[in-house]
Amino acid sequence: MSTKVLRIKEIEKTFITERGAQVNALKDINLSVDKNEFICLLGPSGCGKSTLLRLIAGLEVETKGEIFYQGESLTKGHKDIGMVFQQYSLLPWRTVINNVTLGLEFAGIKKKRRKEIAEQYLTLVGLQNYSNSYPYELSGGMQQRVAIARALASDPQLLLMDEPFGALDAHTRILLQQELLNIWRQNKKTIIFVTHSVDEAVYLADRIVVMTSGPGRIKDIINVSMPRPRERSNPQFGKLTSMLLNMLTEESSNNNDNVINL
Ligand code: ADP
Ligand code: MG
Secondary structure, three states: OOEEEEEEEEEEEEEEOOOOOEEEEEEEEEEEEOOOOEEEEOOOOOOOHHHHHHHOOOOOOOOEEEEEEOEEEOOOOOOOOEEEEOOOOOOOOOOOHHHHHHHHHHHHOHHHHHHHHHHHOOOOHOOHHHHHOHHEEEEHHHHHHHHHHHHOOOOOOOEEOOOOOOOHHHHHHHHHHHHHHHHHHHOOOEEEEEEHHHHHHHHHEEEEEEOOOOOOOEEEEEEOOOOOOOOOOHHHHHHHHHHHHHHHHHHHOOOOEEEEEO
């Protein structure tokens, strides 16, 4: 039997900009996520993907609706929920290991234990030899690995990832996608991963939530039943990719009318 860890009910989010315009970022969002599921949120830029993740993380407050985590209403985030941001968001004045221990410090874990945990996750992402380096000494892909290690070190059950590989070159991106799937399988996480890359969504997801823009709604939810590891050369992969690309093209030709100037 599947267990729903997250339920998003009738979520709507409207921003009021500094100039007084009203932006309807999200409307009628209903989604339930199973434990250990890998969900990709796919949609054009500006359709509200980051807003939805930030609502789940408790970094924004919904205008309408409610989000439940393990049956409890989520109002200010939850200790079991971790986030990896689009920018690497490492603290430049801290070494790699001290970036990874950050959440553990907030959680009040003792220094020796923090170091052990951080080393374990740095090994998992292949950066055990860079503990004492500073972020500027690392490539973009390595910095993103540190950000992933930092998020994993707090052992979140639900991991929210906002276009984490968006800024990486194609080769590094594919390697990190494979690593992420390994980590997900070994550590039994539930992941909600935002991307605007169709290829990435088809490679990673159990289910792809396709969003429309202006305001962001769920257009469709696609089950990806292809076994892993998925081969990009598999005709099924190509078929699904082109179907999703058509959906997105259709979407971007629709007018965006989510901004109302008051
Ligand atoms: P995505 O991540 O899909 O690119 P976002 O969630 O960042 O989209 O944004 C969705 C919409 O909400 C956009 O129109 C964006 O301009 C608007 N928006 C996001 N954050 C704010 C904010 N703090 N104030 C005003 N508008 C915002
Ligand atoms: Mg975004």
